[in-house]
Amino acid sequence: TSMATTAVTSKTKATDKNTGSASATNDTPITEEELKKKESITVSDVLRLKKSTTDYLTETDENVYKIDFVHFRIRDMKTNKVLFEVQRDPDEDDIMDDIDPTAGRFVQYRFPQAFLKLKQVGALVGFKVGDREVKSFRMIERHFFRDQLIKSFDFDFGFCPPNTTNSIEH
Numbered sequence: 001t002s003m004a005t006t007a008v009t010s011k012t013k014a015t016d017k018n019t020g021s022a023s024a025t026n027d028t029p030i031t032e033e034e035l036k037k038k039e040s041i042t043v044s045d046v047l048r049l050k051k052s053t054t055d056y057l058t059e060t061d062e063n064v065y066k067i068d069f070v071h072f073r074i075r076d077m078k079t080n081k082v083l084f085e086v087q088r089d090p091d092e093d094d095i096m097d098d099i100d101p102t103a104g105r106f107v108q109y110r111f112p113q114a115f116l117k118l119k120q121v122g123a124l125v126g127f128k129v130g131d132r133e134v135k136s137f138r139m140i141e142r143h144f145f146r147d148q149l150i151k152s153f154d155f156d157f158g159f160c161p162p163n164t165t166n167s168i169e170h
Helices: 032-037 043-047 090-099 113-117
Strands: 002-010 068-076 082-087 121-128 134-145 148-160 165-169
Touching (some): 043 134, 148 165
Antiparallel strands (some): 002 134, 068 121, 121 165
16 A cells, blocks of 8 residues: 655745755654644654655644645646546535545545556645735645655745646646
8 A cells, every 4th residue: 555645835935945844964864753842843844754644744723825726636747547436516625624624635546456567656735825925835745655755746846826726747
């Protein structure tokens, strides 16, 4: 089973572009429990995780920019066959958030063993931004298998205007 840990940050003050903190050289592993005790979590902290987290590192009410993930798709890039897709109507998100505020924060999927033989797989992530602009939006996605990092993605979206829907495929 593959697990993914995704961390989303928005830098509102000047920080080191690569780490989000002054402790860029700190390679010491950190645990989920240690992160949850910290007042704030930096990009450098997330990059020090050595396995997938079992829970969210932040609460939904800490999402001050109202970033909401509304679309996720995995496809075989060679055949263009969609292997998995989930999408929510961005206009219905406020209603869903009242019912389950964590609804857009978790996606679980399983693939047959043949999935591992695919040469190139694409993953699309779509998200919307709330009423506040995001000056520097960065998303780190790390995939672990049996507590070993197998793939890491680091997306720097930069500026995201308010009330927009955005996507990226990797």
